[in-house]
Amino acid sequence: MPEGTIKKVTDKGFGFISTADGGDIFFHMSNLDGVRFDELREGQRVNYTVGQGPKGQRAENVRPS
Numbered sequence: 001m002p003e004g005t006i007k008k009v010t011d012k013g014f015g016f017i018s019t020a021d022g023g024d025i026f027f028h029m030s031n032l033d034g035v036r037f038d039e040l041r042e043g044q045r046v047n048y049t050v051g052q053g054p055k056g057q058r059a060e061n062v063r064p065s
Contacts, residue, residue, distance in 0.1 A: 002050065004046060
């Protein structure tokens with residue numbers, strides 16, 4: 001399961017995770033697992049699975065490490 005760091009959290013219910021390979025991956029609040037969106041903070045380590053969204057790859061099953 002990939003691990004990354006929350007790079008940005010917006011007030012619109014989505015954000016971005018910095019991945020281990022130096023890229024970024026989108027996540028939406030509907031793809032969280034065991035955590036509420038308002039509990040996530042920039043700089044926090046998370047685990048996720050990679051899924052496919054309408055605009056490309058996205059993080060799914062996002063949960064704190």
